[in-house]
Amino acid sequence: MGSTYGKIFKIATFGESHGAGIGVVIEGCPAGVTFDQDFIQSELTRRKPGQSRITTQRKEADEFEVLSGVFEGKTTGTPIAILIRNQDQRSKDYSHIATQYRPSHADYTYQEKYGIRDYRGGGRSSARETAARVAAGALAKTLLQEAGVNIQAYVSQVGTLKLEKSYSELDLSLTETNDVRCPDPVVAQQMFNYIDGIRKQGDSVGGVVNCVITGAPVGWGEPVFDKLHAELGKAMLSINAVKGFEYGSGFEGVTLLGSQHNDAFYTDENGKVNTRTNHSGGIQGGISNGQDIYFRIAFKPVATIMQDQESVDQEGNIAIVQGKGRHDPCVVPRAVPIVEAMAAIVLADFYLRNKLSKL
Template sequence: MSSTYGKILKIATFGESHGLGIGVVIEGCPAGLDFDPDFIQSELSRRKPGQSRITTQRREADEFEVLSGVFEGKTTGTPIALLIRNEDQRSKDYSHIAAQYRPSHADYTYQAKYGIRDYRGGGRSSARETAARVAAGALAKLLLKKVGVSVQAYVSQVGTLKLEKSYQELDLAQTETNDVRCPDAAMAQRMFDYIDETRKRGDSVGGVVTCVAQGVPAGWGEPVFDKLHAELGKAMLSINAVKGFEYGSGFAGVEMYGSQHNDAFFTDENGKVRTSTNLSGGIQGGISNGEAIYFRTAFKPVATIMQDQDSVDQFGEKVTVQGKGRHDPCVVPRAVPIVEAMTALVLADFYLRQLANRI
């Protein structure tokens, strides 16, 4: 089923943008994990709309309800169901496109697949669905924290503005100090102004989110089809508006010789096998090698813009699609917690799979 993800730690999300609510059922979470509702709520608040003038002005508190799977502050080992109610739908904003196909949206493809579609905010194809993933990802973060694994993402590019510093050169603690979620204050201000000017023109712009997972021990992942980087790529590409994924040296690695690209092994003062460089991005043969895992995820410009666009309707007639409603001019500031959530879900699943791999 297309709404489920994971092998041991499994999630199934449900709901639509303009329905009564959205939610997630989490299966496979071990019993006895401390359930921290404040932390989960804080993660949802990082993703929620209406954070600043460069995000959609839809007003949703995104407060969640626990329906099952938690008792006296701990997980019980049974399915955990979390519900987030929709509170600020304006379905009338979408009545004008009930029969129209918005350029670069999922309107036409959903109609082609199902023969019916929920045009209100895109229905199931809306990025609002990702709130359920963030709630589940927060629980995965709590599980990973017990084994010393952290996941942190940040905005590294907006349009043509690119942060050239690597994650090692940045203070990632500064990521949440600005609305763009870029850990470099000067670049964050330039990015904010860039997005704001784009918004004023009724247009949109894309960007890149870089993510770093630290503390992952060697040995997580699977050979062949379930490679760790393959699952991370699938998880990222399942996020709305994502157009690209690269880990480690990525595409830049093709310009290097093997003698430049190979990560040499050495043994540190604690007897631990390490690599002197990390162009592999912490993954070799589809399995973690103990170094930091880092990757970049590219997001396209948001498809809905406040400009007239040529299209056709469901009858094949030419129409002019008018941009209305409340939309992000750039998705990457709110995408940071989504990228972290999906990364945490992938890593937590591989952690549990690794426990089953060895005696």
């Protein structure tokens, strides 16, 4: 089962939604990096359930324990093990689907692949696993601060409600001032009301998270198979409910001619090479070019809804799956820190790999 990521800065997550806990082992982090427990906890708090009435009401503090790899507030260069204990499991909420397949969930595919599945909250396929990624991503963010790299994600769309402004026209410092994590307060309130209305209907809705990375220098990423945008895409598509990834001009770029799409180079007053436009999204040839890296991630509507749905059971008989349990009507507000964490893990790995690329 693929539970590891990275080549130098490597993570391996473990645990299930309704097991004793979840966690992560981080290998390859250099010694001497500040291990800021308060910052890591604040990142986990951004992702944790029960933040508002438009998120799942599962009550998890998501407080973490450090089992190894840290001494006197610094990383020691050895594997770092972090454990987050589960505290509010309600496994009985899932007893009715022990032999039924929930529509658009991993129930059927897991059963067919492994011959066994943990039906309690989806087991390993649950988005609960992403808390471990956020913990690792917080450490990766700390490492990236040395290189002056900043990562900022925000909600740009919920259903048909979308921001019409680009990230450069927004005040991204406002992202954390509302429950939706949209940097436009007016649109954020509209999104909140819409999600809340969908929740009351027992339904769910999808959305889009944008991410902007500033300060990444020229040279991160590898040609051919380990392109920076390919690794970012893999990381984002590994997040639960993600259905699409595009960077730079993305699919809209097909509407432009080459003469319009090409990013012309120039040398600024400080002698630094820049581009006049950034349709490339800060990546050319799979390698960062020093410009802002930006991308968008599409999240589907949450598969579990509080409505009865037709399905089948393990014997192939028609079954009606009842909507039970505690689930987000829209995942994108809580997905923002997950997107940032995965981006940080990718960049931290390339940061360390780039140190080996030349003498």
